[in-house]
Structure formats: structure tokens, C-alpha cells
Amino acid sequence: MSAATVTPAATGQTPAPAPVKAHGGEGRIGLRANLRHIGALARRNTLQIKQDPQSMFDVLLMPIVFTLLFVFVFGGAVAGNGKQDEYVSYLVPGLMAMMGLNVSMAVGTGINEDFQKGVMDRFRTMPIARSSVLIAKIVVEVGRMMVAFAILLAVGFVLGMSVDTSPLHVLGAVGLSLLFGASLMWIFILIGLSVKTAQAVQGMAMLVLMPLQFGSSIFTPPSTMPGWLRTFTDYNPLSSLADAARGLFIGGPVARDVWMVLAWAAAITLVTAPLAISKFRKKT
Amino acid sequence: MVGMTRFDKNPTGGAANAVEVRGLVKHYGETKALDGVDLDVREGTVLGVLGPNGAGKTTLVRCLSTLVQPDAGTAVVAGYDVVKQPRQLRRTIGLTGQYASVDEKLAGWENLYMIGRLLDLSRKDARRRADELLERFSLTEAAKKPVMQYSGGMRRRLDLAASMIGQPAVLYLDEPTTGLDPRTRNEVWDEVKRMVGEGVTVLLTTQYMEEAEQLASELTVIDRGRVIAGGKVDELKAKVGGRTLEVRPTDPALLPAMARALREAGLDGIAGSKVDAGEGLLYVPILSDEQLTAVVGLLGARGFGIAHIGTHLPSLDEVFLAITGEKTSDAAAGTVESAADHQREEVAA
Numbered sequence: 001m002s003a004a005t006v007t008p009a010a011t012g013q014t015p016a017p018a019p020v021k022a023h024g025g026e027g028r029i030g031l032r033a034n035l036r037h038i039g040a041l042a043r044r045n046t047l048q049i050k051q052d053p054q055s056m057f058d059v060l061l062m063p064i065v066f067t068l069l070f071v072f073v074f075g076g077a078v079a080g081n082g083k084q085d086e087y088v089s090y091l092v093p094g095l096m097a098m099m100g101l102n103v104s105m106a107v108g109t110g111i112n113e114d115f116q117k118g119v120m121d122r123f124r125t126m127p128i129a130r131s132s133v134l135i136a137k138i139v140v141e142v143g144r145m146m147v148a149f150a151i152l153l154a155v156g157f158v159l160g161m162s163v164d165t166s167p168l169h170v171l172g173a174v175g176l177s178l179l180f181g182a183s184l185m186w187i188f189i190l191i192g193l194s195v196k197t198a199q200a201v202q203g204m205a206m207l208v209l210m211p212l213q214f215g216s217s218i219f220t221p222p223s224t225m226p227g228w229l230r231t232f233t234d235y236n237p238l239s240s241l242a243d244a245a246r247g248l249f250i251g252g253p254v255a256r257d258v259w260m261v262l263a264w265a266a267a268i269t270l271v272t273a274p275l276a277i278s279k280f281r282k283k284t
Numbered sequence: 285m286v287g288m289t290r291f292d293k294n295p296t297g298g299a300a301n302a303v304e305v306r307g308l309v310k311h312y313g314e315t316k317a318l319d320g321v322d323l324d325v326r327e328g329t330v331l332g333v334l335g336p337n338g339a340g341k342t343t344l345v346r347c348l349s350t351l352v353q354p355d356a357g358t359a360v361v362a363g364y365d366v367v368k369q370p371r372q373l374r375r376t377i378g379l380t381g382q383y384a385s386v387d388e389k390l391a392g393w394e395n396l397y398m399i400g401r402l403l404d405l406s407r408k409d410a411r412r413r414a415d416e417l418l419e420r421f422s423l424t425e426a427a428k429k430p431v432m433q434y435s436g437g438m439r440r441r442l443d444l445a446a447s448m449i450g451q452p453a454v455l456y457l458d459e460p461t462t463g464l465d466p467r468t469r470n471e472v473w474d475e476v477k478r479m480v481g482e483g484v485t486v487l488l489t490t491q492y493m494e495e496a497e498q499l500a501s502e503l504t505v506i507d508r509g510r511v512i513a514g515g516k517v518d519e520l521k522a523k524v525g526g527r528t529l530e531v532r533p534t535d536p537a538l539l540p541a542m543a544r545a546l547r548e549a550g551l552d553g554i555a556g557s558k559v560d561a562g563e564g565l566l567y568v569p570i571l572s573d574e575q576l577t578a579v580v581g582l583l584g585a586r587g588f589g590i591a592h593i594g595t596h597l598p599s600l601d602e603v604f605l606a607i608t609g610e611k612t613s614d615a616a617a618g619t620v621e622s623a624a625d626h627q628r629e630e631v632a633a
Binding site for chain 2: 028029033036037039040041043044047048051052117118119120121122123124125126127128282
């Protein structure tokens, strides 16, 4: 007798649905339910941080260490001896771009680690939109990014950073940096879903991050760079973000850079978010 | 194949099928994880899917729980098609995998509350359900502790509790006791029996014959992605080997005389009866009801004092060996690597 024998039950009618709880027969998930799911999952991610406070070290220490390092080690050389104050005002707005990049990288490793655990299987067998797992992650990471920015700005002010515009402009710069950072998260989620281990995520990310960060206007004005590099920095979205943020802090024309950042953020999200969500759906 | 039919011959007998799988195929490159699997689980029953590592058990469960798309074939669970109606289907199933699918960094209560919220319970109901289930699975004391501090058995119980929050119609248990010590394993079995008592349909995969025997009423044996046998647990056992009669005389000294009497009467079967002096038992292989009647009649007529008498079926270990042993001889060379079915030791904190 072969394994393909049709069992008697197959000859007849389709089975009656087993008693199912009183949900609508439709599988669609409404907006309110979706928001509730994202809320429950964001709560999970927040509780994880509470359980593992060390996971906050990056956002707590990175802004302090990097700011001090660059202001006091490179500040004199870049801006001229004794002009560290000026350099703080140049550096700190742009550093938000760098912090955003680093925090968003952590999302990739986080997603990758989640997949090593069985809990992702449970989420994916539940009647929730699969994207809500990713969106909840992004929501919490944006929160972490806000903490990093707050500390960064506090350090900046302590070191004598000046703001020549209004608090509203500063908030605008923070918002722009958060938006761009959130769009980057989709890239790292995609990477996190594509490679085998969390270490691989970091290795791959470093390869991209170093040239992007330093080949930008975050740390020094590109005017001293050779022509070929300047072309790169001009098109580097981190330069646009740093310039926009700087303009919003100390005044000057920002419209072009702001639009550039918005365009980059939109383009990155539109391309990588659907890819990441589809990858997430199909991942086995 | 030993002339086994799948399930009973009566199509209208019993309840509707909660799970119907037809010709399910899933290949990973050259590996045929599922190579045309058919099976049914009747509503309110437990089907044991028995097979060695790499037989395709986990792939089967992943297909049935919408985690993996099958390459061919159909699967209908609680009336919903696995491929066409995954969202509806997810409302009716629960899954407890080989690896505890709960968040280790969260407290037990938080895990259950989160799942309640994801299943659209109100805050109040989610809280109540979390409390209820922790109580039921004897985890109330550990409610506020992060799961990483739980022992292996506690984790598995929490996992079962998590699967029960949505009151699923169909529950998949993928090797629910792999890596657990015997005491913990019994705890998990007790919980599963309780859930079945409440009317949940269960598809259980296992490589432990004892587990299938304990929990399942029907059994499908799979090997290399194919069903090689199936039926009621007792039927399957009866077909593969005969029963064994065990007799305990009032006085163990009677054992040799009893064995001799049976041999002289030609009633001890081809293999002959066996005396287990340590246990004080006589084992007689039984091939027919007539033989059984004659044996009991003879022992009674000769006036042997009998303290206990009973028959037992061969263990599932023997059943499985009988079937797969036969199968492997003509199977093709392409074996499914068993490394795919990794086992992980549960570390008790």
C-alpha cells in the first residue's frame, strides 16, 4: 500500500470548520487592531530593555564619548587651536546623523537575534500583520534614538554649543534626523533578515558605515577634500542631513538640504521597507 | 507493506476532520522534507506523527502553521486552507515548538499578557487570562520572573499556556518533550491530556514511542517525508505483532511447571513462553483468541493458582522498527540528513 492512498474521509465533503472563537470570518486586520498589536509588541521591546539595561549603553554613552573625542582630539586641528567652541557648534548637529546611523544598525542585529529564538515563530503564526513586529521594533528604536539625541544635545550645550535660531528649528533638526534614522532602519532590518548571524550584520554594516560617516560633512567641511571625494560627500545623504541640521541650529539656507534628506528618507523607505517586510514574511 | 489500511474503513464514522492533508510536498533543494504526505486528524482527537530525526515532522508542522509554504498538495485546518486562508487559519491554531517560543527576556506573565493583546483581548481580559493560565500551569509563583530563569519544564509549560490563550481549535505540538527529564516530561503529558479533555484537536510530532502511546489515539508513521504506516495505535500494534499474555501465579515456584504444561499441550506458540522469575511472570505469545482461551482454560484446569492475568501489545518501538526496517531495505539512497533536526539541551536555570 502506497503512502499516497486517499483516506476515506477525502472522498466526501470538506470538513466543517471547527468551533472558532467569535472573530469576523475575514482575515483582514483593521487599523485599530494593528495599532494595538504594534503597541503590545513595542511594550515587549521596552520590557526587554528594562530586563537588559546594558542594551542602553550605546545610546547613553555613545553621544558623550564621541562628542568629547571629536571636540578635544580633532577639534583643535580642524577648527584651529582654542576654537573648540566653534567646532562644537559645527559638530554636534551633524553628530545626530552619525548617532542615528549607529542606533539603526542595532535594529538589524536585534531582528537577527530575534529570529534565532522561537518567539518569532509564535508571532508569525498569530493573526497579526507581520509588518507590526517590524514597526514595533522601529518605534522603540526611534525612542532610543531620541534618548541619544537628548544626551548629545545636553553634552553639546555643556561644551558651549550655540543655537542661533529658535527651539522650533532645533526640534525640526531633531525630527529630520529621527526620520532619516528610521528610514535607515529598514535597510538594516533587510540586512538582518538576509545574513545568518548577528555578527555578520555588524561586519557588513561597518563596511558601509565607515566610509559613509567619514566621507561626509559631519566632522569636517568637505572643502579641504580632494575633488573625487568631494563629489562623494556632496551626494552622501549624511552630508545633507548634517548640513540641514547645522543650518537649522545656526541659521542659513537649509531648504535644499532638508528636501534632499526628505527625498532620501522617502526613497530608502519606499524601496527597502517592502523588501524587508516581504523577506520577513517569507523567511522560514 | 504489511497490508495496513489508513484509519478506519468507515468514512462516516466519528467526527469531522479538523486537519486534512493531501499530497503535501516540500522540497529544500535536493532534500525532500515532505514527499507527498496524506493525513487526517479527527476533531477532538490526538494524532501522533511518529518518525526519526529528519523524517519531515517539523516541516509538516511548519507548513500546517503557515510558517512554510508547501510546494504542492493541500492542507485544510479547521476548514481553512493553509495557503489560501493563512490569516483565518492563524486564529484557530496554537503552536508549541521544539524550542520554547516565548520571549526569554520577558517575565512569564508579560509573555502571556502580550499574546493576549496580540489576540485582540481587551487589557482586562488579557490580564485575567494571563493570571488564569499561570495558575493552571502552576507558574503563578514565577509569574514575575524573566523566562530565562525558568527551568526547561517551566518554559515548556509556559509555552503550552501561551498556545492556549487564544483557545485554539487545533494545537500543534512539535516534539513537546524533547530534551526534558522524565519527571518534567510527565508534567507536560498531563497538561496535554488535560487540554485534549477539553476538546482541543492535537497534532503531535514525536520520536518517542512512549509519548505517542501516552497521548495519541491514532498514529501516522513518517520516514523521509513519506507516510509509511498509519492507524489506531492499538490496531497498528496488533497488526505488527501479536499480543503477549502475562500470567502471575500465586506462587513463583509454579512458573516452570506452568511453562512445561503449555509446551506439552502445544499452546505456547512458535517462539515459546518465557519465564521471568525475577518478576514472577510467565509470558506467552498469543496469536489468536482461540489460543488465548485455550491457554487460560488449560492453566485453570490444571489447578495453577493465578494472582494476575493480562495481555499487552508490543511497544511502539517494536512497531516502528518492524515498519522502518522493512522500508529502509528498498529505500533510495537519498537520505534526509538528520542534522537538520537539531536537538537542543534545555538548561535548567
